[in-house]
Amino acid sequence: MALQLHNSLTRRKEEFTPLEKGRVGIYVCGPTVYGHAHLGHAKSYVGFDVLVRYLRYLGYHVTYVQNITDVGHLTDDADAGEDKIAKAAARERKHPMAVAEFYTRSFFEDMDQLNCVRPDISPRASGHVIEQIELVRTLLDKGHAYEVNGSVYFDVATFKEYGKLSGRNTEEMVAGARVEPSPDKRNPVDFALWKKAEPNHIMQWPSPWGMGYPGWHLECSVMAMKYLGKTIDIHGGGLENQFPHHECEIAQSEAANNAPFVRFWLHNNMVTVDGQKMGKSLNNFITLKQAFTGSHERLTRYYEPLAIRQLVLNSHYRSPLDFSDAALYAANSGYQRIAETVKDLRKRLKAAPEGPMDEDVAGQLEALKTRFEEAMNDDLNTSVALSVLFDLVRVTNTLAAAGSATGSTLGAVDDLFTRLGGDVLGVVKSEYAETAGGNDEAVGKLVAILIDQRAAARKNKDFTTADAVRKRLDEAGIVLEDTPQGTQWRWK
RNA sequence: GGCGGCGUAGCCAAGUGGCCUAAGGCGACGGUUUGCAAAACCGUUAUUCCUGGGUUCGAAUCCCAGCGCCGCCUCCA
Incomplete structure (x- = not known):
C-alpha cells in the first residue's frame, strides 16, 4: 500500500503522489516569535517532522519550508489590535527585531532538542515584504482587492471558492461574527492584505499605498510560492489556522495565480x-x-x-x-x-x-x-x-x-x-552517552567510589551496608543495577 | 448562535462493519532470575468499547436520541 494522507480539503484519506516525480515540496506554518515555544509547538512540529522524515525514508527528495513570523500581526482583526511582537518589544524594552531574533534562536534550540530536522528554508516574513507588496499589486490589478485609506483588502466576493477548506459559507460567518466589522471593508468577511501604519507603529514599510505593514495571511502565500512554486504538494499547520488563515491563503494565492495553491492540506490537532x-x-x-x-x-x-x-x-x-x-x-x-x-x-x-x-x-x-x-x-x-x-x-x-x-x-x-x-520516528539516538553521567564526570567518579564500597560489603556478605548504599543513592536519584558485567548506574 | 471533533482497561492510546472473546505503552499483581533488588523475560490485568434505542446474518465501528468533554468561529502550533 502506498502512502495515504488525510487531506483536509476533501476530508478524506487520499493516496499521496507529488506533482513532480520523486520530489516533494512541503510548507508548514511556523511560529510567531514573541515568546518561548510551548507544548503546542512540540505536537505540531514533531508531527510534521515525522512526515518529512518518512517521505525521505520513502526516497523522496523533500524541500521543507517553515516560515518564521517576525512581523507582528494584529492581536485581533479590528483596527484597534496590537502587534504581538511590538507588544513583547515594549515589555522587554528591546527592538522588535531583537525580540524576534531572540525567540527565533530559542525556537531552533527547542526544536533541536526535540530532534526535529531543521527545515531546508526558514524564511522570515520581514525579509519578504517586497514580494508581499508585489502580491497585493497583482490582486489589485486583477480586481480581487481594493484600497481604502492606505489599507488594501481582499474582496472575498470575487473569489467564489472562499470557504472550501473550512466548510463555511460567508453568510453564516457574517451572522455569527463576534468582532465588529471594520467600516472600511466592503464586506465584513473581507480581510486585510496591507494595513496602513499609524506613525507610532514600530514596524512599517513604504508601499504604493503609503507606510504600512503586511496583513497576516500574506506572508505564507508569498513564501510558499516563492520557494515551492504556484502549486505546492503539502501545506501543514495547526487546526486552529484552518480558518481563517489557510482559507485566506488559498483565496489570495489562487486568485493571483489562477492555479491550485495546495494539493494536500494537513492539519494537526490541538494540545490541552x-x-x-x-x-x-x-x-x-x-x-x-x-x-x-x-x-x-x-x-x-x-x-x-x-x-x-x-x-x-x-x-x-x-x-x-x-x-x-x-x-x-x-x-x-x-x-x-x-x-x-x-x-x-x-x-x-x-x-x-x-x-x-x-x-x-x-x-x-x-x-x-x-x-x-x-x-x-x-x-x-x-x-x-x-x-x-x-x-x-x-x-x-x-x-x-x-x-x-x-x-x-x-x-x-x-x-x-x-x-x-x-x-x-526520531526517538532513537544515533549515539548515546557512554555512561549515564557522561556529561558529569565528577558524579561518575563519586558514584564509582560508592559502587566499589558496596561491592566490598557484598563480598563480605554485609548486605545491610550494601543495601544502605543502594538505598541512599536511589534517594539521590541514582539507580544501581547488578549485572553479570558488574554494577551499572543510571539516573532515575 | 453557527461549524467541527471526541467519549475504548487504574492512566495514555490504536482500531471505525466479520481477522476484535479489542494493538502497544505506563502502572499494578504473580512467576523466572537475584543475597535482596533493579533491569530483562514469561504470565495476569476491558466477554467489552459513555447511556438507551435502531439497522444488519454480524457493530467499539453505521443510524437516531440522550449525557459528558473539547476545539474553531478574534491572534494562537
Missing part, C-alpha cells in the same frame, strides 16, 4: 494540559524549556525532550493530545525502555561473535518493518509504528538474554532501530 486548553490565565501554559527542566508547578520532574517527542508520537497527529504529568511520566518510562535496550544492544554488538545472520530473526525483522510501513502509510499512524518499535525491543532483549547472537544478526537489529526508530 490537564484536560484544558493551554492558556496563560489558566496557569497551565508550559514552555518546552520548562518541561525539559521540570520548572513548572504542574510537573513533578524534568522530562527528556525525546520522551516528550515520544508522547506526541504515541497518539495520532489528528487527535487532540492532553499533556499531563502522568502521561509525560509514562512516556518517559517507555522512552527509557527503548533507549536502554538500544544502548545494551550496541554494547553487545561490539563484542559479538562473527557468524551468519539468524534466518529466524531476519524473518521477524522483515515482518516488523512491513507492519511499521503499513502503519505509517495509513496517514502516519505513529501510535502503531511505536508499538512496532516496542515489539522490536522485546525481540532484542530476548536475543540478548540468549547471548549467542552473531554480529550480523545484532547488526541487522541495530540497523532496524536506526532506520525506523531513528531516521523516521
Whole structure:
C-alpha cells in the first residue's frame, strides 16, 4: 500500500503522489516569535517532522519550508489590535527585531532538542515584504482587492471558492461574527492584505499605498510560492489556522495565480494540559524549556525532550493530545525502555561473535518493518509504528538474554532501530552517552567510589551496608543495577 | 448562535462493519532470575468499547436520541 494522507480539503484519506516525480515540496506554518515555544509547538512540529522524515525514508527528495513570523500581526482583526511582537518589544524594552531574533534562536534550540530536522528554508516574513507588496499589486490589478485609506483588502466576493477548506459559507460567518466589522471593508468577511501604519507603529514599510505593514495571511502565500512554486504538494499547520488563515491563503494565492495553491492540506490537532486548553490565565501554559527542566508547578520532574517527542508520537497527529504529568511520566518510562535496550544492544554488538545472520530473526525483522510501513502509510499512524518499535525491543532483549547472537544478526537489529526508530520516528539516538553521567564526570567518579564500597560489603556478605548504599543513592536519584558485567548506574 | 471533533482497561492510546472473546505503552499483581533488588523475560490485568434505542446474518465501528468533554468561529502550533 502506498502512502495515504488525510487531506483536509476533501476530508478524506487520499493516496499521496507529488506533482513532480520523486520530489516533494512541503510548507508548514511556523511560529510567531514573541515568546518561548510551548507544548503546542512540540505536537505540531514533531508531527510534521515525522512526515518529512518518512517521505525521505520513502526516497523522496523533500524541500521543507517553515516560515518564521517576525512581523507582528494584529492581536485581533479590528483596527484597534496590537502587534504581538511590538507588544513583547515594549515589555522587554528591546527592538522588535531583537525580540524576534531572540525567540527565533530559542525556537531552533527547542526544536533541536526535540530532534526535529531543521527545515531546508526558514524564511522570515520581514525579509519578504517586497514580494508581499508585489502580491497585493497583482490582486489589485486583477480586481480581487481594493484600497481604502492606505489599507488594501481582499474582496472575498470575487473569489467564489472562499470557504472550501473550512466548510463555511460567508453568510453564516457574517451572522455569527463576534468582532465588529471594520467600516472600511466592503464586506465584513473581507480581510486585510496591507494595513496602513499609524506613525507610532514600530514596524512599517513604504508601499504604493503609503507606510504600512503586511496583513497576516500574506506572508505564507508569498513564501510558499516563492520557494515551492504556484502549486505546492503539502501545506501543514495547526487546526486552529484552518480558518481563517489557510482559507485566506488559498483565496489570495489562487486568485493571483489562477492555479491550485495546495494539493494536500494537513492539519494537526490541538494540545490541552490537564484536560484544558493551554492558556496563560489558566496557569497551565508550559514552555518546552520548562518541561525539559521540570520548572513548572504542574510537573513533578524534568522530562527528556525525546520522551516528550515520544508522547506526541504515541497518539495520532489528528487527535487532540492532553499533556499531563502522568502521561509525560509514562512516556518517559517507555522512552527509557527503548533507549536502554538500544544502548545494551550496541554494547553487545561490539563484542559479538562473527557468524551468519539468524534466518529466524531476519524473518521477524522483515515482518516488523512491513507492519511499521503499513502503519505509517495509513496517514502516519505513529501510535502503531511505536508499538512496532516496542515489539522490536522485546525481540532484542530476548536475543540478548540468549547471548549467542552473531554480529550480523545484532547488526541487522541495530540497523532496524536506526532506520525506523531513528531516521523516521526520531526517538532513537544515533549515539548515546557512554555512561549515564557522561556529561558529569565528577558524579561518575563519586558514584564509582560508592559502587566499589558496596561491592566490598557484598563480598563480605554485609548486605545491610550494601543495601544502605543502594538505598541512599536511589534517594539521590541514582539507580544501581547488578549485572553479570558488574554494577551499572543510571539516573532515575 | 453557527461549524467541527471526541467519549475504548487504574492512566495514555490504536482500531471505525466479520481477522476484535479489542494493538502497544505506563502502572499494578504473580512467576523466572537475584543475597535482596533493579533491569530483562514469561504470565495476569476491558466477554467489552459513555447511556438507551435502531439497522444488519454480524457493530467499539453505521443510524437516531440522550449525557459528558473539547476545539474553531478574534491572534494562537
